[in-house]
Every structure is written in structure tokens, then in C-alpha cells.
Amino acid sequence: MFFIIETIELPCGYYFKYKAMDKNDREYTNGEITVFWKPAKCIHATTCYRELIEVFNPRKRPWVNMNGAPTEEIIRVVKLCPTQALSFKYNKDITDNGKSKEPTIDSAHEIPELRVMKDGPLVFNGNFEITGTDGQLLKPMKIYSLCRCGASDKLPYCDGTHRKTGFKGK
Numbered sequence: 163m164f165f166i167i168e169t170i171e172l173p174c175g176y177y178f179k180y181k182a183m184d185k186n187d188r189e190y191t192n193g194e195i196t197v198f199w200k201p202a203k204c205i206h207a208t209t210c211y212r213e214l215i216e217v218f219n220p221r222k223r224p225w226v227n228m229n230g231a232p233t234e235e236i237i238r239v240v241k242l243c244p245t246q247a248l249s250f251k252y253n254k255d256i257t258d259n260g261k262s263k264e265p266t267i268d269s270a271h272e273i274p275e276l277r278v279m280k281d282g283p284l285v286f287n288g289n290f291e292i293t294g295t296d297g298q299l300l301k302p303m304k305i306y307s308l309c310r311c312g313a314s315d316k317l318p319y320c321d322g323t324h325r326k327t328g329f330k331g332k
């Protein structure tokens with residue numbers, strides 16, 4: 163296990179550093195690819211298991227079964243994850259020294275996409291420039307997950323609170 167320190171800016175303007183890979187992060191491999199899961203980024207949008215329950219089954223342990231579907235099908239579903247909690251890398255691209263083991267996030271859409279998540283946030287995927295209510299641009303990110311319910315403690319970002327409050331939104 164290794165750690166990368168990243169800095170992120172909070173909506174209030176403060177910065178803080180966090181470990182991009184923490185002890186809860188998980189890796190699953192079928193020998194051809196490795197799927198990385200970052201639970202801190204997972205908003206439980208259910209996309210992965212609605213698409214491919216044979217691989218992503220939250221009722222099972224481990225919850226990811228890399229033998230449940232062909233590699234290309236797993237990649238297809240990993241790329242649908244709205245927050246990049248899931249990502250993948252081909253094992254041949256992972257070096258032994260571990261330095262490049264952090265997955266390259268390569269799923270930013272060439273055509274920008276805005277997805278309205280049922281009962282959840284707005285997910286912007288692509289090269290967006292988003293201006294906050296203070297008139298300042300939000301920190302550039304490949305994926306923005308913006309709160310639609312108003313209950314997040316990290317506004318304008320979704321922090322998963324919509325699930326606790328039972329927010330309904332088509």
C-alpha cells in the first residue's frame with residue numbers, strides 16, 4: 163500500500179491535503195486488468211450493480227467478483243461510475259515498483275456530459291468550467307458531482323447526504 167498526498171480546495175476557499183489512496187481503498191484483479199475502488203468517492207449511485215450485478219454485488223464479500231464477466235464488460239461499467247470511485251488499469255501498465263499503480267483517470271468524456279442522477283446529484287463529466295455562487299470558478303476537476311438536494315455539508319459538492327435524507331428527484 164502506498165499513499166499520494168493531494169491538495170483539494172474547499173468551497174469556502176480553504177485548502178486541505180488528503181491521502182489520495184487510503185486504507186479503505188481496494189483493488190481487484192482478473193489477471194488482465196485491476197479495478198480500483200475508492201469508497202470515499204462512492205456516492206452509492208447504484209450504477210455499477212444495476213449494470214453488472216455479476217461483478218459488482220454489494221451483498222457479497224468481496225463485493226467485486228472479477229470473474230463474473232469478460233474484461234471488456236467490466237471496463238464498460240467501470241467507465242459509467244459517475245464519480246470515478248471505480249477506475250481501472252491494465253495489469254501490463256502497472257509496474258512492479260508500485261509508483262505508477264495509482265490508476266490513471268482516463269474516462270473524462272471528449273463530449274462533455276451532464277447526468278442527472280435519480281434521487282442524487284448532478285454529475286458533470288468532461289471539460290466544464292463551473293462558476294460558484296461567489297462568482298469564482300470551481301477548482302478544475304474531470305468530474306464534478308454537485309448537490310441537487312441542498313443538504314450536503316460540502317456544498318456545492320454532493321457528499322452523499324441525499325441518501326440519508328431520502329431526497330427524491332427524477
Ligand code: SF4
Nearest residue numbers: 204205207208210243
Ligand atoms: S457506480 Fe461508482 S459511485 Fe456508483 S455505487 Fe458503483 S462505485 Fe459507487
Ligand code: FES
Nearest residue numbers: 309310311320324
Ligand atoms: S445531492 Fe448528494 S448531498 Fe445533495
